[in-house]
Amino acid sequence: MSQLKVLIITGYGVYPTEIDNIHVLASLSELSRIRFEHVSVYPSIQVIFTLKTLKKLTFVMCKIGDAFNSVTTGSPYMLESLKDFEIDLCYDLKELPAELCSSVQLKKLTITNCQELDVLPEEIGNLLNLEILGLHCCTKLKELPESVGSLRKLRSIDISDCSHVGALPTQIGELSSLKVIAINGCEGLEKLPKSLAELKKLEVVICDEERSNLWKTIASDHSRVKIKFVEEDRFGTLKKICQ
Numbered sequence: 706m707s708q709l710k711v712l713i714i715t716g717y718g719v720y721p722t723e724i725d726n727i728h729v730l731a732s733l734s735e736l737s738r739i740r741f742e743h744v745s746v747y748p749s750i751q752v753i754f755t756l757k758t759l760k761k762l763t764f765v766m767c768k769i770g771d772a773f774n775s776v777t778t779g780s781p782y783m784l785e786s787l788k789d790f791e792i793d794l795c796y797d798l799k800e801l802p803a804e805l806c807s808s809v810q811l812k813k814l815t816i817t818n819c820q821e822l823d824v825l826p827e828e829i830g831n832l833l834n835l836e837i838l839g840l841h842c843c844t845k846l847k848e849l850p851e852s853v854g855s856l857r858k859l860r861s862i863d864i865s866d867c868s869h870v871g872a873l874p875t876q877i878g879e880l881s882s883l884k885v886i887a888i889n890g891c892e893g894l895e896k897l898p899k900s901l902a903e904l905k906k907l908e909v910v911i912c913d914e915e916r917s918n919l920w921k922t923i924a925s926d927h928s929r930v931k932i933k934f935v936e937e938d939r940f941g942t943l944k945k946i947c948q
Contacts, residue, residue, distance in 0.1 A: 709733050716743040721768040728752045737761070747772045754783040754805075761789040769798045773805065784808040794818045803828040815839035822846055830855035841887075842866040854879040865911065865935070866890035878903035887911035889935040899923050909933055 712733070716722030723745045730736065731752045739753065740763040747770030753762065762784070784790075787808045792798060798819045806828040814835060816822060823845040830852025838859060840846060846867050853859075854876025862880075864870055865887040871894065877883075878900025888894060889912045897919045901907075910920055911933045924930065 706733065708735050710735050711738045712736060713740045714742070714744055715740075718743075721745040721766070731755065734758065739763070741765070741767050743767065745770070756784065758786055759784055760786055761791075762787060763789075763791040764793070764795055765791075766794045769795050773798075773800075773802045785810065787811055789813045790815075792816045792819060796820060798822050800824050801826055801829075806831045808832070809834065811835055813837040813839075815841075816843060817841040819843050820845060825850055827852050829853065832856060833858065835859055836882075837861045839863040840867055842890075844868050846870055848872060849874050849877075851876050853877065856880060858882050861885040861887075863887040863911075864891060868892045870894055872896065873898050873901070875900055877901060880904060881906065883907055885909045885911070888916045889913045891916060894919070897923050911935060 712730070714724065721744050727746070727750055736756055736759055738761040739759060742765040745768035746764070747768055750772045753759070783804065785808070788810055790808070790811060790813070792815070796819070798816070799821045800823070801816065803826040806826055809832070811832050812834055814832065815837070817839055818841065820843070822843045825846070827850045829850055833856065835856050836858055838856070838861070841863050842865070844867065847869050848871065849864070851874045853874050857880065859880050860882050861884065866889070868890060870891050873894070875898045877898060883904050884906055885908065888910070894916060902924045907930050909931045910917070912920065913935060917932050917934065920932065
């Protein structure tokens with residue numbers, strides 16, 4: 706199957722399906738998209754990160770374990786063609802290894818509903834082509850690295866329902882391309898950096914009422930920015946956490 710371009714593997718059992726022999730993917734030199742859903746990719750998925758043609762990689766409801774920590778190559782770049790990296794509902798994901806931030810062509814990174822994720826690597830600032838950063842409902846995440854300020858092509862940040870985020874990076878005002886920021890449900894966010902007012906291209910702030918008041922304290926002229934209110938869904942948030 707040397708011409709295979711899309712590979713989707715889905716487990717339908719009660720528990721994540723275990724996959725062996727992932728190393729055989731190295732022979733699929735034309736793969737551009739891989740999606741794993743409800744499978745166990747532990748212990749090693751190193752071969753995936755050596756694929757030079759892969760443009761989209763998705764993990765949904767997967768058991769990650771320490772698989773990401775085993776990712777090492779002799780090359781300074783991994784997944785050199787990757788543009789879209791999605792991780793959703795992977796309950797045991799605790800951190801994103803710094804080595805994964807060498808995918809320099811990455812434009813979209815979404816890590817959502819990963820309840821155990823509590824830290825992002827400072828090296829995330831190396832993703833200089835990143836345009837979308839989605840971190841919705843990562844309830845243990847406490848902060849964004851200061852290096853986020855280096856992502857000058859970033860157009861959207863979503864940290865909605867990241868209830869333990871206590872502050873935004875002071876360098877966030879350097880995101881010259883930022884148009885949308887979502888901070889609704891960030892109950893731990895009691896103060897916003899004044900540098901947010903320097904975002905000249907900002908168009909939409911998605912927030913709840915409390916966070917909108919924080920925005921108004923730093924932006925004396927916020928008429929050019931549309932405030933989009935989102936009502937807090939306490940039951941929905943609790944349901945996600947329990948999952």
